Amino acid sequence: xxxxxxxxxxxxxxxxxxxxxxxxxxxxxxxxxxxxxxxxxxxxxxxxxxxxxxxxxxxxxxxxxxxxxxxxxxxxxxxxxxxxxxxxxxxxxxxxxxxxxxxxxxxxxxxxxxxxxxxxxxxxxxxxxxxxxxxxxxxxxxxxxxxxxxxxxxxxxxxxxxxxxxxxxxxxxxxxxxxxxxxxxxxxxxxxxxxxxxxxxxxxxxxxxxxxxxxxxxxxxxxxxxxxxxxxxxxxxxxxxxxxxxxxxxxxxxxxxxxxxxxxxxxxxxxxxxxxx
Amino acid sequence: xxxxxxxxxxxxxxxxxxxxxxxxxxxxxxxxxxxxxxxxxxxxxxxxxxxxxxxxxxxxxxxxxxxxxxxxxxxxxxxxxxxxxxxxxxxxxxxxxxxxxxxxxxxxxxxxxxxxxxxxxxxxxxxxxxxxxxxxxxxxxxxxxxxxxxxxxxxxxxxxxxxxxxxxxxxxxxxxxxxxxxxxxxxxxxxxxxxxxxx
Numbered sequence: 001x002x003x004x005x006x007x008x009x010x011x012x013x014x015x016x017x018x019x020x021x022x023x024x025x026x027x028x029x030x031x032x033x034x035x036x037x038x039x040x041x042x043x044x045x046x047x048x049x050x051x052x053x054x055x056x057x058x059x060x061x062x063x064x065x066x067x068x069x070x071x072x073x074x075x076x077x078x079x080x081x082x083x084x085x086x087x088x089x090x091x092x093x094x095x096x097x098x099x100x101x102x103x104x105x106x107x108x109x110x111x112x113x114x115x116x117x118x119x120x121x122x123x124x125x126x127x128x129x130x131x132x133x134x135x136x137x138x139x140x141x142x143x144x145x146x147x148x149x150x151x152x153x154x155x156x157x158x159x160x161x162x163x164x165x166x167x168x169x170x171x172x173x174x175x176x177x178x179x180x181x182x183x184x185x186x187x188x189x190x191x192x193x194x195x196x197x198x199x200x201x202x203x204x205x206x207x208x209x210x211x212x213x214x215x216x217x218x219x220x221x222x223x224x225x226x227x228x229x230x231x232x233x234x235x236x237x238x239x240x241x242x243x244x245x246x247x248x249x250x251x252x253x254x255x256x257x258x259x260x261x262x263x264x265x266x267x268x269x270x271x272x273x274x275x276x277x
Numbered sequence: 278x279x280x281x282x283x284x285x286x287x288x289x290x291x292x293x294x295x296x297x298x299x300x301x302x303x304x305x306x307x308x309x310x311x312x313x314x315x316x317x318x319x320x321x322x323x324x325x326x327x328x329x330x331x332x333x334x335x336x337x338x339x340x341x342x343x344x345x346x347x348x349x350x351x352x353x354x355x356x357x358x359x360x361x362x363x364x365x366x367x368x369x370x371x372x373x374x375x376x377x378x379x380x381x382x383x384x385x386x387x388x389x390x391x392x393x394x395x396x397x398x399x400x401x402x403x404x405x406x407x408x409x410x411x412x413x414x415x416x417x418x419x420x421x422x423x424x425x426x427x428x429x430x431x432x433x434x435x436x437x438x439x440x441x442x443x444x445x446x447x448x449x450x451x452x453x454x455x456x457x458x459x460x461x462x463x464x465x466x467x468x469x470x471x472x473x474x475x476x
Contacts, residue, residue, distance in 0.1 A: 099422050145419030146412035269321065270426030273415050 044096040046105040050087065053261045054169075057089040058126045065166035067258050072173060074191050074259030081187040082139070082180045083111050083119040083264060086169055090127045098123070102134040103270050112136040112266020113192065118185050119266040120176050122169070124160075128276075131156065133176075135272040142182035149273035151175045157277040193262035304450040311438040315459055316368035318431040325423040326361070326384055332420060333358045333391070336413050340394065343404040350390075350397050357387040377460040388424075391417065428462045435461040 053073035054066045061069075073084050087105070092098050102123050112119025117138035124131045133148045143151075155175045159168035188195070337351055361383040371377050395414070404410055439458055442451045450456075 099425070103422075103426050144416065146415045148419075149411070149415035268426075269325070270423040271419055272422075273419060274422075 044093060044100070044104070046101070046108040049109045049261075049263055050085065051260055052258065053084065054086045055088065057087075058124075060088060060126055060165045061169070062166060065170070069166070069169060069173060070258055072170075074261075076173075076177055077187060077191045078189050078194075079187045080180065080185050081113050081116065081118060081264075082183075082185055083113070083192070083261070083266065084173060084176055084180070085109070085111055085119070085121040085261065086124070086173075087121060088124045088126065088165075090125065092125055092128060092130070098125070098130055098132050098274055099270065102132045102272070102274075103268060106134045106136070106268040110263030110265040111268070112138060112264055113185075114265030116185060116264075117266035117268065118180070118183065119264070119268070120180065120272075121268075122156075122172060122176070124165075124169075126165075129160075130274070130276050131160075132274040133272045134268050134270075136266045136268045137271070138185075138266065139180055139183055140269075140271045143176070143179045143272075145271060145273050147179055148271075149275060151179070152273050152275040157275065160277045191259060191262070192264040193260040196262055300446060301450050304447040305454060307441060308438075308447060308451055308454070308456050311434070311441050312456065314434045315431070315438050318427070318434040319368050319371055321427045322424075322431050323365075325420060325427045329387070329391075329417070329420045329424065330358055330362055332413065332416055333387075336391075336394075336417065339407075339409050339413055340398065340404065343401050347397055350394050354387070354390045354394050357383075357390040361387040372457060372459060374460040381462060388421070432461045435459050 052070050054061070054070045056066055069086065073086075077083050092101055096104075102121065105123075106119070106121050109121070111121050117136040119136035120139060120143065121134045122131065123134065131152055133143075133152055135143045135145075135148055151172060156168045156172040159165075159171060333354060337355060340351065364380050364383050366376055366380050371380070395417070398405055398410070439461075441447055442456055442458060
């Protein structure tokens, strides 16, 4: 009697389990064969990474002033490795906020160097008369929110109200430079874009391969030279005069007139200040 | 003949065990990495909330100085800060949805009290005009924005983890090894955007 009772639910349970596993297997197969692409959350995607330090989609900057500012920002990166960007547009895109736009863009562009996150991106929306200075993690100490706000409200804002956009951004860049120098980052003399550029002289690329041969050749040449003039004259030893002018440093002033921006891989956690003018 | 068939079967089973074991180990490692990413994101969330809590005493001090300032609003902020600071959760404790909800409620309460305080300040032009208060306001706005950013990133990493945990071969390993679905921040009214107090 007892055994019978005990048996009944056991069998039922087993059958239930079997049917369940069949269903599960079917579901598993479905999921396995047709993996659902998940992350459909990001409602808005930031614009692609700008090619220059200064981007003017609103057409309010005279080209000469824009490229001058661009060069100034590139020079600052060469010196300090800090990346400072300016982005101008008419309106914040639909479906996002000023803050979200700034942070997502900063993150996507990788403003500032990797590991240092020493970047600042300044966003200006002319028709909405709004601006935001987004400060990377690595400059939060040098440019705390209150300082970012003061630069916005006391330096950039008044010039914008006076209609001098180029002057406002120029003065803003100077103020950002002054503040960012509070953090002792050192530049390498080249921007991230310049470091990424392929080496201008391909001979140097093969140098490690050639080096042993060159070394052997030099040793032989020296040996032959020494044997030929076995009685060495006094004061004679200038065999190493650098007569071969094969590799002149063909670099520095590049033909491309304006410097490119390339993100270093920095990030921001939403520090900075949003202001209107 | 029969011997070699048996041997073949054993080899086949061995290979099968190896393959399945390898897949399980891979799934486990992936889960672990995703889990660690959530913990790292949580550390950032705690940082920014702590940052806000640290700002409050300074803000209260500054606002108190303005004559006849509403006591009630200030008391609410102080109390909300105290109860929010009591709930400290490490990366393990937030796996419990109840804990998580408590944390979020307390922090949202403080956020609400702070934005009410900022609205009240609108009535005190001389306070609003003081440099000290303006700096504090910029810091507070920046911190609210940081909170929004880090909460968003925490939710993103949690979603990656949860999706991985639920995906097919991994879910078996997850259930075996005790990887649970992780809770995330729900949008509370007013907590999604930084307080829009501008001047």
